[in-house]
Amino acid sequence: QAVVTQEPSLTVSPGGTVTLTCGSSTGAVTSSHYPYWFQQKPGQAPRTLIYDTSIKHSWIPARFSGSLLGGKAALTLSGAQPEDEAEYYCLLSYSGARVFGGGTKLTVL
């Protein structure tokens, strides 16, 4: 089974910009992996931020965006808010199977 890798932790200043990445043990991440990004706060269910690399639900703030960057999937947060402090997970698809990354704990400080 493929392994999906994320930064264990990142810190961003309020109003700052941070990019989280999602890599694959099988090689470069492409749009054919249909990358997803999820946000989870303590005690809450996850919520989907991004799917199919860069598509967002209408209720997701514009400061979140998804892309492919340097062979990885990327989630960029531009203008971080205190309420963005959370765990962020990515997921990649491999011919029917899906694999979550280990998560990135984002601190806004």
Next chain:
Amino acid sequence: EVKLVESGGGLVKPGGSLRLSCAASGFTFNNAWMSWARQAPGKGLEWVGRIKSKTDGGTTDYAAPVKGRLTISRDDSKNTLYLQMNSLKTEDTAVYYCTTDLRHWGQGTLVTVSS
């Protein structure tokens, strides 16, 4: 508004069985691909499996750790998704989430496998 409500979680002994249900509303259930994901206490998310819509074949895919023990099914007449869990192990202890193929999530139901 999409709504997913899981039920059926609880305490079960190793080797036992349990069936989870997910009542869906707010969207056209019979057209939707549906998935289950889980999260062990204090751990990250783990994909469990997926079932396609009947018009797309109704086939299922599973993660390797659960293949052959966990089975996903659906009843489109009841707008309900199921997860039949057999031969349960302690490592199956987790909150189980129902999702519209990972785009909308329920609040989850806790399954504890312990003697």
